[in-house]
Amino acid sequence: MDKRGGVLPTLLITGVSAFMASMDNLVVTTALPTIRQDLHASLESLEWTVNAYTLTYAIFLLTAAILGDRFGRRMIFTSGVALFTAASAAAAMAPAAGVLIAARAVQGIGAAMIFPLSLTLLVRAAAPERRGAVIAAFTGMSGLAIALGPWVGGVIVEIGDWHWVFWINVPIGLVLVPLAARLLSESHGPYGRLDVRGTLLVTSGLLGIVYGMVRSTSLGWGSPQVIAPIAAGVLLLAGFAAWERRVANPVVPPRLFRRRGFTLSSLVGMLVQFGMFGAIFLLTQFLQHVLGFSPLDAGLRTLPWTVMPVLVAPLAGAFGDRIGVKRLMVAATVLQASALAWFAVVVSPAVPYPALLPAMVVAGAGMGLFFAVGPRQALDFVAVEEEGVAAGVNSAGRQVGVVMGVAVLAGLFAAAGGGYGSGEEFVAGLRPALWAGAGFLALAAGAAVLTPSRPPATVHTLREAEGARRPGRPVEG
Template identity: 70%
Template sequence: MSVRGGALATFLITGTAAFMASLDNLIVTTALPTIRRDLHASLESLEWTVNAYTLSFAILLLGAAILGDRFGRRTVFVAGVALFTVASAAAALSGTAGMLVAARVLQGVGGSVIFPLSLTLVVTAVGERRRGIAIAGLSGMSGLAIALGPWVGGMIVQLGDWHWVFWLNVPIGVLLLPLALARLAESHGPYARLDVRGTLLVTGGLLGVVYGLVRSSALGWGDAQVVGSLAAGAALLAATVAWERRAPHPVLPPHLFRRRGFTLSNAVALLVQGGMFGAVFLLTQYLQNVLAYSPVQAGLRTLPWTAMPLLVAPLAGIFGERLGVRRLMIAGCALQAASLGWLAVVAEPGVSYLLLLPAMVVAGAGMGLFFALSARQTLDFASPSEEGLASGVNNALRQVGVVLGVAVLAEVFAVTGGYATAASFTSGLRAALWGGAAMVAAATLCAALVPPSPPRERPAEPAPVREVSA
């Protein structure tokens, strides 16, 4: 007999996997100049080194959660970790830009499995009393990767070889695979049959929308490829809604979106991710291109922003019940909106870093509240049997928000400024920061309209799952 499903083991395994996937998403950006020289890659190839991961990751998040509900969350999670590990090795061994982009696509597929199922596995393993702390802790692991990503990437690029950006994942993945098989409990979603048509429609719809957003930065919003992709994606998503209303086993149950709290919570997630990460995309370049910091120096100077969630997220998980999740979410969104406006006011070509520092700390505090409570608030409006699907929806919309924010704010930057001079870069940055502040301010309004969380019927502590070893 072997006992599986311990809450602590589940948290450590899934948290480490989420850390690995989050770190990889950020660490690669600092290695792009070195990759360009080594592989003689074009600018478009470099863009796809980042976009290939983002594209496959964003469009398959929801499908991965659905497959986990149908075929077993532990089984699909292990497959995702295995694919991410193999793809990381393939990326490290790449000798051409095309091979690297293909490996990044596979990494995105693996990452799309890891994120939603990590959350579902953790929530299933803990009782209601520890649920908020567990979600905040898992968010903290991802936040740690966000905090360390730019600095670790800069260190690898300056002191070593870009291949180690990818080799770093391989021993972690190899260690996680047997532990996941031995210690994670298997669980399934509520539906016995897979809604194949609904899954294909929603995946195709997300592909069209996300691909259009990704290409808009290079081709422009009026390009036929961008317009056609966005239109096709919107049409497929409309077809998804029509089909799900009559599907016997819907992949996206319509009743979930009739819950005002569920819909508004996901709107908050999309808008915050778009506003904040669209701004971060430009701010990290501002530190290097305008203020002339090296990759390592720029990474260190973003730590007050990116490390604050590590301090705030655990506290939000502890005090969420006492102070109210909704109230803290409103505060988190408001802090982030205010910080972007603050940065827009003080940003100048020769500004002292000390003038940027307070706004970064405020932004990090708001981000910590959001990271800790966003998924928790969304799951509060889903039943225990719907948590896998709700997690997939939330994660998918958050990633679509990142792509949307980068595309929109990059366009604002290009229209109002550019890379020609420090002054033009700063002009574009300020306009983009105000745009990001507006997006997060809209998220604050949505957060204020979220109704109080309904009471949940869940046992205090789940019984251990016992399985007979083979």
């Protein structure tokens, strides 16, 4: 009997891999000052040290899910861990900023191969009745990386040796690769042939849109270097949508978006990431630039926010079926919108830190609920054979939401007169950006309310039948 694919080994392997990739992206941001000094990097190089990872990660999430469906999800996931590990070693040994940026871009591709396939492998390993709990445990591990990232980055900045931001991944990756190859079960999607044209169209379209938005933070929305790639990306995605209606083996089956539950769940995910992470981008700078905390102190003071998902997500997973996934999603969006509104009301150059604490706790609780039930809700509305591409679509949408949120809220910050000349100037731009973030989260709450409570009967029946066919699982009478 094939003993691969057990829930516990799958959870540990995928969870640790996601933890490693999440932690690395967050730690790098606080290590940038020492990187600048050691490599004599320019401000633009420092921006691309972060953006190169974000860009390739957002672009290749869906592509990785497509390749996993075609060539094997375990194979692509394991290759992603190996690629991320090798790129981490290259980044640690980078002699110049250009080499570091290239290594970060490859790291982003590796991370894109890890995240959507982690979710698909985990869902297929779990019995239907345990799905909520294992997804919550997985997101809790990713949430722990979010919680510890700023603090670990602060410690590394204090020590001064930025190379360990990357070296720490290497021994972990060297252990995970053989474990994944040996213990994870292989699975494929429904199509035997790869839609090459569709894959190229969607990848190129996402590249144009994400690249333009990344550049908008430094060049402004009126720059031709922003407008041209976004316009090209939109046209390519329109061509992709037209092609998918004609091809026999579509990259993204159009029927996915004819299901109101999947479409609305994906929209909620994008809007939540848009509003919350765009606000986080500005609030972390507020703690340091306006309130005067060091990177380490700022990281410590964000722990009430970032630790909450680790505490809340497992509880949401355990009680999600009793309370209802839809109710938890509505609560998640309302809590986060309320938290940003609180921040917008109280922020000032002299605001005492305790005044920020209630919003941090509420925002963290909302994020914990969202991380626990968001991916699960989207997958509940698709058939089992569609889980791979559905996870890729959902993950890509959420990551594009992060990029859009940072770009749009940073643009609003600048348009409202925000700047770094003084605390008053920074707050002048921060407050309207926070209100905008709260508005996008209110839209997410509205979409969550409109999301059906249960999948269509046809999808529900297919999922139950697949659960009954899986080896070692009882067939319910």
